[in-house]
Amino acid sequence: KNQVEQSPQSLIILEGKNCTLQCNYTVSPFSNLRWYKQDTGRGPVSLTIMTFSENTKSNGRYTATLDADTKQSSLHITASQLSDSASYICVVNKLGRDDKIIFGKGTRLHILP
Amino acid sequence: GAGVSQSPRYKVTKRGQDVALRCDPISGHVSLYWYRQALGQGPEFLTYFNYEAQQDKSGLPNDRFSAERPEGSISTLTIQRTEQRDSAMYRCASSRSTSEYNEQFFGPGTRLTVL
Secondary structure (H helix, E strand, O other): OOOEEEEOOEEEEEOOOOEEEEEEEOOOOEEEEEEEEEOOOOOOEEEEEEEOOOOEEEEOOEEEEEEOOOOEEEEEEOOOOHHHOEEEEEEEEEOOOOOOEEEOOOEEEEEEO | OOOOEEEOOEEEEOOOOOEEEEEEOOOOOOEEEEEEEOOOOOOEEEEEEEOOEEEEOOOOOOOOEEEEOOOOOOEEEEEOOOOHHHOEEEEEEEEOOOOOOOOOEEOOOEEEEEO
């Protein structure tokens, strides 16, 4: 069954600290994996996309990793800011004509001043 | 336009009524997606179109839900005989091409409340 599981469900950290969000998937065949940031009341916005051959990709203070063998991805946020408070959603695309997009439930991140 | 737009932004209806939700994708975008999002959850895929063709409607929960995109641009998601469990945020997204590598741009959503 094609699934995307994220952990933790929610996370609270102090401003300036680092954190890592996890995404495990069982989607096959795998095409690509995206991390989206969704601010409260807004639509998701893409942070990174990773394909099978990519292990790590950075976007400012966000660094995503992918281990296609273990089917795990992580999103690391460095030196967190209050504006990082949002939901972070892992989305996996299934390869091929049967174009499936599977969303994780997201991790709700709260940054405290 | 500058982004994906949806209307109405809020819709309150009585159980049993039909509702039609509209999505205006970014101009020129080929693919259009519909999602439903419960509070605190990630979006749940409903259906998507390439041009005017509905490619996958496996996410539609039941036959009360339908979608169309007759001219390959604006799309309408229709829910017939609404039920309270249909209450959710309905989001539309569009992407430049049919490639699964293309980023989806999301609209602001329509908050549907069924009383």
